[in-house]
């Protein structure tokens with residue numbers, strides 16, 4: 001066993017980060033780690049400029065014309081809560097999918113319990129995709145939101161945004177996407193795909209640190225603010241500010257987090273989004289092919305890897321997912337993620353909720369073919385063990 005960890009849990013968070021991210025965060029925080037945009041002295045202005053530049057970079061990244069409508073939050077859970085509670089009112093109807101993460105399912109569940117909100121979950125098909133044709137069938141007069149997980153954090157499948165977005169635009173219903181898994185892996189175009197709100201988290205494929213995320217909000221979409229506080233400007237005003245980005249930002253910005261995200265975005269830009277994704281998918285194909293050849297390994301929705309990100313769920317039949325993950329960790333130093341992946345409805349639909357979920361490998365930009373070879377070897381040994389147990 002190597003003493004170096006083989007990190008195949010990039011679906012949870014990317015690790016390691018590019019050296020440039022660590023270096024920029026360290027330098028920026030030492031030099032300009034002040035409260036950005038709150039005062040007129042040089043350090044403050046400098047910190048504020050980096051924050052504003054990062055908004056511009058994110059706006060360009062999502063093809064959004066209004067950088068001031070890119071708001072920072074702690075992570076995508078925080079941003080999804082802002083969007084969901086700020087768009088849905090008592091007695092409304094919401095359409096979502098069974099692919100969602102708890103950061104969508106739970107806010108909606110609470111709205112159902114506490115504010116009589118009706119929630120419709122569109123199921124995915126046998127390949128892991130939702131059918132855009134299901135959405136128009138479900139619209140009601142009081143539908144106030146469609147929210148979907150762009151790329152499943154369990155199956156890796158990329159959902160057909162544009163077709164769903166077109167239906168929502170025609171009906172005038174706000175369309176929110178949870179881009180936690182997709183931002184930094186594949187292009188996201190707010191204009192072309194009729195997106196109203198894109199929610200992102202900094203610490204996954206955008207290669208920044210934890211504690212930073214946000215949402216990009218299309219012009220014309222006015223999310224009610226559900227929190228209020230200091231914005232650093234117009235302090236005499238009693239109410240929270242209506243205009244973006246202040247509308248959805250509260251208190252001191254996580255300036256070191258924004259710095260890390262800034263450096264992550266630059267790194268992605270330098271390497272090229274599609275070059276990173278293509279290499280991750282090449283490794284995922286090698287992994288999928290290797291696992292598919294092992295007797296006793298069950299894969300889920302991995303037959304055709306087109307419209308996929310580099311996330312691969314599997315089980316060794318006969319072992320609970322956590323046991324397989326523990327063996328991979330202890331015996332091979334491989335980090336993976338087992339369980340329900342905060343997406344219980346996916347596992348309910350697959351039937352894997354009854355066997356403790358699945359093991360998930362998430363391939364990232366710093367994985368190599370060697371890592372994949374060791375992972376396949378490890379799973380093969382575990383499957384052999386299971387065969388011997390049966391005899």
Ligand SMILES: Cc1ncc(COP(=O)(O)O)c(C=O)c1O
Nearest residue numbers: 075076077101103153178180201
């Ligand atoms: C699809 C999806 N949505 C939301 C989240 C929540 O992200 P965060 O913990 O950064 O808020 C995750 C993280 O695992 C995710 O995969």
